[in-house]
Amino acid sequence: MGAGKPKQFTRPPPKKKPQKSSVLESVDDFQDAADYEESAGGKHRVGDPVKSGRAFVRAFDVYDKGLSKHPSSFDLAYNKARLQLEISQHENILEHIGVEMLDWLQLTLESHRYALKLSGDNPDVLFNTAQVLSSLAEGLSGDDRSDEAVPLLHEALELLSSCLSKQEMMYEQHQLDFPDTEEGGVPLDPDEKPAPTEDTDMQDEQSAVVEVPISASDLLDTVHASLSALITLVPLADQPGLQNLGEMAQTLTESKAPDYIKLVPAEEQDRARFSIALDRAGFIAAFANAQFEFQIIELQTYVERLETFNIPGKEADATALNTEAEARTELVLASLDRFGESSDLPAMLCWKQMSLSQDLYTQTTKLSTEDAQERRAETYKAKGDLELLRHRVANVPKADLSDGVRKSAKTLIQNAQTYYKGAVSHAKVSGDKDVEEEAQQRWDLAKTIAAMMYGGDQPAVEPDTLMEALQGCVDEGFVSEQLAQAMMQGSFASGS
Structure with missing residues (x-):
């Protein structure tokens, strides 16, 4: 995030x-x-x-x-x-x-x-410092430097906790000082008594710092930032640390956030509930993924946890649709990590999850909202990645798959090319050079796979560029190591 x-x-x-x-x-x-x-x-x-x-x-x-x-x-x-x-x-x-x-x-x-x-107690600088720490941690973890990212995320969470405590105090004080203001007015702690006031001399009044009142939206922003940091941290945490992260998220989503939502104007409360529900679902998905990898839960429990994405109104929200699609794709990747391409792989369950993910991405591409338009190139690239993954599963030799699924493999690799082409086109329009470059590389990779497996002309691609794309797709799990090895050796046998 x-x-x-x-x-x-x-x-x-x-x-x-x-x-x-x-x-x-x-x-x-x-x-x-x-x-x-x-x-x-x-x-x-x-x-x-x-x-x-x-x-x-x-x-x-x-x-x-x-x-x-x-x-x-x-x-x-x-x-x-x-x-x-x-x-x-x-x-x-x-x-x-x-x-x-x-x-x-x-x-x-x-x-x-x-x-x-x-x-050190200014809530704005506390919040912003936590944001920098989280962004830096994301960058480091994406650069295979997770050992450096983890302490930064813990520090971010500590700062956000301090920020939230300070914001609560400032919000309460503002309500005590201005009890008749229209916005807010509901104390966070009904048993809290007004703080005593003291007279100050003119010199103190002149040098006083004027602070902008904290709003309920500020409190919810800090909850959101905290949950985002937790979602980033969960995949990097060790098993003993998971429980504490789960308790932190539970307090934020089930105790703090509901109280804050009551403080925002009535017309904004539904949107606030939706945002927190999506944060909660995103955390539960990441938490379930970590628990599955540590073999704390089984796959069926993991699937059931993803039902938290059944949020009313999600079909009109690009972020919600894509977040759920990514979560269901991660379940499939986690299954491949645990079971490998063996007969133990629950292939039909994985196939269903991938089909649901593709449907969710398709719904996103049909939305005309600003958010959907901004992420259109990334969505099409994700659709291409997902077709590569479905192509991988369809070619698992011992998997319990129907003939129809296996026969769809050629179509899947063609679909991947179509979606990557769409990603390149939309990225050019939006000026997203990074997405354009990666989608182009993967488009060429999909063409190369199609030519090797199903016949046709090999595309003219620089070997280094092809290797970069192939390595990325293997690392992310969309292409099997066996297929990558066959491609590097310049030969391919179906099912190898």
């Missing part, structure tokens, strides 16, 4: 071009100058990422100069860190800045740790 939207201060846009950096003196001078460059960067972000990147680099230069002059300025430290986090979500801009994603996230983490030293 990627980082959520960074928490940030509400700041009016700069009204005029600030002074030159040589005459900047106060914290406000530096912040106004940085705001000006940020505004320029944001203006060009979509149309001209090169200009955008240059403007953001200038903003960082202002922040660095400001912090060298005012090292204790939380405002400058926080906003520098916040901008780094925002840019990490725009790889096209980062590409022009010239720093690799993992390196950028490391720099972003350093900036957040600096801001935390200046204000």
Whole structure:
């Protein structure tokens, strides 16, 4: 899961071009100058990422100069860190800045740790630091560096717990100070008594920090971020640590979140319940996968756990449909890991799960929502991956499969080509170069498999490119090692 939207201060846009950096003196001078460059960067972000990147680099230069002059300025430290986090979500801009994603996230983490030293109980910087830690952990785990990712995720969860506690206190205090406000008004703890107030002198009042009131939506955002971190951590955890993670998720979804949902406006509560239900289903699926791999539960129990995706309204939500499809595909991959391509593989059960996954992806491609359109290229690539996996299962020699399933193998590899072609087309439209490149490689791989197994012309593909695609599909479980070995040897025998 990627980082959520960074928490940030509400700041009016700069009204005029600030002074030159040589005459900047106060914290406000530096912040106004940085705001000006940020505004320029944001203006060009979509149309001209090169200009955008240059403007953001200038903003960082202002922040660095400001912090060298005012090292204790939380405002400058926080906003520098916040901008780094925002840019990490725009790889096209980062590409022009010239720093690799993992390196950028490391720099972003350093900036957040600096801001935390200046204000360790600020909920926004606690939340954002946890987001950076989670994103960095995801990147490291995807780079086969899980041993480095695990402590980062534990730290993220600790920070989010602190953030939630602070947010609860601030929310309660706001309700006590402004009991007649329309939003909220329901105490989190009905037995809690109002905190005593103390008089302050004029000097204290003038130097007081004005904090933006915490809303119920902020509380739910922190729950969501916590569950996302837990979902990322579960596959990396050892068996003794699973129980604690399960208890944490249960507290968040069954105790904290329901109380917070009661605090949001009535017209927003259904959507909030849906989001938490989807978070819960995603965690239960990841937890069941881990339990199955540790042989704590059997496959039928795993299948039953996925029924938590039966959430009313999911058919209109691309994220829900794709999340369930991915979970059912993971069940099949876990079954192949445990049973291998032997007669013990519950092939028909796996086939049913893959068919359900493909149906879910197809439903996503038919949606016209913004979310569905944004993930269209990824969805088509996932459909291609799934057809490769179905092709693998259909060719398991000793599997208890019907003749119809086995005869569908040629069609499945043709379908994979069609879906990868669709992914390439949609990725070109959306400008997603990473998806376009990977889908193109896998499209060529599917063509090569089809030619080797069922006849036809071999596509003209660079051997290194083909090997990269093949290795990726073997690592992810979509292509068997036996088929990969046969391809590398330049020969293939059906069923080998």
